[in-house]
Amino acid sequence: MFMFLTAMxxxxxxxxxxxxxxxxxxxxxxxxxxxxWPRYMITEQTIKxxxxxxxxxxxxxxxxxxxxxxxxTDKSLAKLRKEKIPPDIITKLxxxxxxxxxxxxxxxxxxxxxxxxxxxIWYRSQLLRHAELKNQGVIKxxxxxxxxxxxxKKQFPQYESTIMKHxxxxxxxxxxxxxxxxxxxLFNRWAWNTFFIATVSTxxxxxxxxxxxxxxxxxxxxxxxxxxxxxFVTYLVPPTLxxxxxxxxxxKLNLLDSPWSLILxxxxxxxxxxxxxxxxxxxxxxxELEECARIDGATRWQAMVRIILxxxxxxxxxxxxxxxxxxxxxxxxxxxxxxSPIQKTIPVGVTSELIKGDVxxxxxxxxxxxxxxxxxxxxxxxxxxxxxxAMTGAVKG
Amino acid sequence: MNESVTTASNGTTTAQTKQPITERIRELMQDERIFxxxxxxxxxxxxxxxxxxPFGLGVWMSLTDKLVGQPAKFIGxxxxxxxxxxxxxLRSAWNTVVFTFAATVFKTVLGMWLAVLLNRKxxxxxxxxxxxxxxxxxxxxxxxxxxxxxFDSTFSVFNWMMRWAWQLEIGFFGIMLxxxxxxxxxPMWLGDATWAMASIVMVNVWRGVPFFxxxxxxxxxxxxxxxxxxxxxxxxxxxxxFWHITLPLIQPIAVxxxxxxxxxxxxxxxxxxxxxxxxxxxxxxxxATYAYQLAMASGNLGEGAAxxxxxxxxxxxxxxxxxxYLRREENVR
Numbered sequence: 001m002f003m004f005l006t007a008m009x010x011x012x013x014x015x016x017x018x019x020x021x022x023x024x025x026x027x028x029x030x031x032x033x034x035x036x037w038p039r040y041m042i043t044e045q046t047i048k049x050x051x052x053x054x055x056x057x058x059x060x061x062x063x064x065x066x067x068x069x070x071x072x073t074d075k076s077l078a079k080l081r082k083e084k085i086p087p088d089i090i091t092k093l094x095x096x097x098x099x100x101x102x103x104x105x106x107x108x109x110x111x112x113x114x115x116x117x118x119x120x121i122w123y124r125s126q127l128l129r130h131a132e133l134k135n136q137g138v139i140k141x142x143x144x145x146x147x148x149x150x151x152x153k154k155q156f157p158q159y160e161s162t163i164m165k166h167x168x169x170x171x172x173x174x175x176x177x178x179x180x181x182x183x184x185x186l187f188n189r190w191a192w193n194t195f196f197i198a199t200v201s202t203x204x205x206x207x208x209x210x211x212x213x214x215x216x217x218x219x220x221x222x223x224x225x226x227x228x229x230x231x232f233v234t235y236l237v238p239p240t241l242x243x244x245x246x247x248x249x250x251x252k253l254n255l256l257d258s259p260w261s262l263i264l265x266x267x268x269x270x271x272x273x274x275x276x277x278x279x280x281x282x283x284x285x286x287x288e289l290e291e292c293a294r295i296d297g298a299t300r301w302q303a304m305v306r307i308i309l310x311x312x313x314x315x316x317x318x319x320x321x322x323x324x325x326x327x328x329x330x331x332x333x334x335x336x337x338x339x340s341p342i343q344k345t346i347p348v349g350v351t352s353e354l355i356k357g358d359v360x361x362x363x364x365x366x367x368x369x370x371x372x373x374x375x376x377x378x379x380x381x382x383x384x385x386x387x388x389x390a391m392t393g394a395v396k397g
Numbered sequence: 398m399n400e401s402v403t404t405a406s407n408g409t410t411t412a413q414t415k416q417p418i419t420e421r422i423r424e425l426m427q428d429e430r431i432f433x434x435x436x437x438x439x440x441x442x443x444x445x446x447x448x449x450x451p452f453g454l455g456v457w458m459s460l461t462d463k464l465v466g467q468p469a470k471f472i473g474x475x476x477x478x479x480x481x482x483x484x485x486x487l488r489s490a491w492n493t494v495v496f497t498f499a500a501t502v503f504k505t506v507l508g509m510w511l512a513v514l515l516n517r518k519x520x521x522x523x524x525x526x527x528x529x530x531x532x533x534x535x536x537x538x539x540x541x542x543x544x545x546x547x548f549d550s551t552f553s554v555f556n557w558m559m560r561w562a563w564q565l566e567i568g569f570f571g572i573m574l575x576x577x578x579x580x581x582x583x584p585m586w587l588g589d590a591t592w593a594m595a596s597i598v599m600v601n602v603w604r605g606v607p608f609f610x611x612x613x614x615x616x617x618x619x620x621x622x623x624x625x626x627x628x629x630x631x632x633x634x635x636x637x638x639f640w641h642i643t644l645p646l647i648q649p650i651a652v653x654x655x656x657x658x659x660x661x662x663x664x665x666x667x668x669x670x671x672x673x674x675x676x677x678x679x680x681x682x683x684x685a686t687y688a689y690q691l692a693m694a695s696g697n698l699g700e701g702a703a704x705x706x707x708x709x710x711x712x713x714x715x716x717x718x719x720x721x722y723l724r725r726e727e728n729v730r
Contacts, residue, residue: 001514001519001525004511004514004529004606005525005528005529007603008528008529008531008532008603008606008607009528009531011532011540011543011544011547011603012531012535012540012543014543014546014547014554015540015542015543018543018546026552027552028552029551029552029557032557032561033552033554033557034554204443205443207439208439208440208443209440211436211437211438211439211440212436212437212439212440212441214436215432215433215434215436215437216437219429219430219432219433219436220429220433221429221430221433221434222430224433227437231440231444233716234444234448234449236660236712236713236716237448237452237709238660238661238663238664238685238708238712239664239666240664240666240684240685240688240689240705240708241452241455241664241705241706241708241709242448242451242452242455243689243692243705244455244458244688244692244698244701244702244705245451245452245454245455245458245702246447246451247692247698248451248454248458248698249446249447249450249451249454264443264447265447267443267447268443268444268447268448271440271443271444272444275440299423299426299427300426300427300429300432301426301432325534328536329536329537329538331536331537331538331666331667331670332666332667332689335670336693346536346539347536347538347539347667350538350539350542351538351542351671362546365542365546366542366543366546368539368542369539369540369542369543370539372536372539373535373536373539373540376534376535376536377531377534377535380527380530380531380534381527384523384526384527384530387530387534388526388530388611388615391608391611391612392611392612392615
């Protein structure tokens with residue numbers, strides 16, 4: 001049982017951890033990937049605190065030289081040019097050359113001033129990768145090694161505990177990937193697109209499905225069983241079959257690259273499923289209710305809307321939630337019908353924009369994956385019973 | 398027919414000339430048949446325009462040599478003939494069969510096991526059930542991205558774990574043994590032909606087991622406990638009770654779930670597209686991804702449609718088989 005739970009849930013833990021790890025730890029083979037390693041470094045505050053202690057002055061002076069510093073050299077600029085950073089950005093960055101910054105953060109804020117606030121996060125991360133960084137925070141063992149070298153092996157054991165007590169242990173838990181996701185990419189727009197498309201297509205398909213389900217399960221007329229079976233069959237025509245001719249249809253309707261192409265094509269798999277589900281639900285309601293209503297003078301439409309629908313709300317809710325999930329989940333149609341980045345949905349956007357060539361922005365990819373799943377998981381947590389009944393109802397029906 | 402009614406009533410007061418239309422509609426709607434057909438209109442409209450017509454168009458496309466941006470020319474069954482001669486197509490078809498078969502077998506076995514485990518009474522049962530269902534609920538592409546990172550050729554978690562275990566086991570002697578031999582790399586999950594297939598099966602099973610487990614659980618809960626108790630009294634062991642009493646009773650549900658899953662797995666696109674795009678040397682190309690590659694990447698809509706259409710008869714056979722099987726079961730009872 002426990003085995004199953006770990007297997008099922010491990011990828012989610014992995015998504016979460018990878019989205020808050022700094023790049024250096026993500027791309028490292030030597031440290032354990034399961035958690036975020038704290039970084040150790042000496043800051044100005046550490047030096048201040050250490051002056052209070054009984055540490056000898058020479059050692060303090062040596063430690064002061066270890067405070068985190070960053071420098072941009074010609075070599076770094078050459079590497080950035082290789083990374084295909086645009087030349088105007090490089091000229092701006094050249095103004096930072098050869099200034100030695102005592103703290104990494106001052107270096108970064110100087111870079112931000114040069115680059116401007118817009119789209120600077122991506123370039124800043126590239127910059128950090130290639131700038132010469134000294135003592136920018138390492139894991140504990142490495143830090144101790146560096147300290148031993150600086151302080152001298154003989155003297156180190158004496159002062160080890162004092163020094164380590166004041167060393168800033170900066171948790172390298174970082175939100176830079178999330179920042180990149182929300183600021184530098186069009187993720188906010190994708191999230192809105194996905195939500196909009198999912199809601200409207202669910203509404204349309206629920207409307208069609210409720211009407212069709214009611215008609216097929218509670219009214220008798222020639223062809224009702226045939227229609228019922230044909231609805232069942234259409235569910236089994238997979239999108240992977242239809243997407244090629246649908247490109248033609250959608251382009252003739254002039255809807256390519258518009259969310260309406262998705263809103264109108266999603267019901268092709270949402271409606272059959274919901275109808276099927278709702279047919280099962282409607283069949284469990286006794287016929288007497290309608291007949292009583294009609295005897296009391298209600299029209300068929302009123303009988304349906306005022307009597308049957310309120311009773312079958314749980315079923316409609318289940319179908320609605322399942323449809324919402326299915327359309328949030330959909331990938332192929334979104335991939336094929338939508339081209340411009342601003343119109344993309346989350347699944348397509350995350351896989352296409354965060355993978356440039358063969359450079360994968362793993363941290364942001366994981367953050368995007370996690371954030372894309374949160375709304376669904378959130379809705380799900382409130383409506384678990386409805387999900388389960390939707391699934392089992394579909395199978396039994 | 399109705400015209401004469403209104404014209405007859407037209408001779409009377411003016412108030413009655415406006416009513417007939419809405420009244421007429423209301424009266425029509427009281428008729429079960431007309432109401433029934435009217436209710437079907439929205440669904441039928443959507444399905445006709447976006448499902449039936451494209452399906453026909455797809456069939457027609459597969460019989461032409463349509464390329465993107467060029468008019469189509471009818472070439473009969475040439476697409477299909479070329480298809481069967483193509484190595485890649487045969488490989489994709491084989492891959493699809495292997496993938497569906499392996500994934501379904503694992504999903505059934507593991508799903509059944511999980512269902513049995515969930516059927517017992519334990520603390521936080523509902524919460525656990527909800528947690529277990531999570532892989533199925535979360536969008537496929539997004540969870541597959543997590544797996545993509547887990548299977549990464551250089552930084553894979555699994556390889557790291559294996560290396561760590563290897564080092565633990567051998568320890569000091571490992572340093573002597575490994576020496577110049579480099580260190581244990583672990584399988585190249587998405588880079589090697591067989592391992593790539595294993596990886597996609599693994600991810601599909603991870604996603605599908607909750608669905609199987611929950612539906613099997615629903616089935617298990619319909620088994621009356623008296624039958625199992627009767628078996629116990631008669632001296633049957635746990636495994637035999639399961640095999641001979643429980644399984645036959647949940648057989649109908651099991652068959653429906655399995656067929657459902659086969660249909661969906663057969664047409665699976667998202668998983669393979671994200672993980673391998675068809676894989677090292679087409680070794681994980683499924684029919685769906687191959688059709689996508691032909692149609693979108695190469696612009697060859699005719700051949701793409703032919704490959705996509707090839708899936709349909711197989712699926713139809715599976716479904717018809719299941720329907721017949723169920724109907725036979727019902728008749729037996």
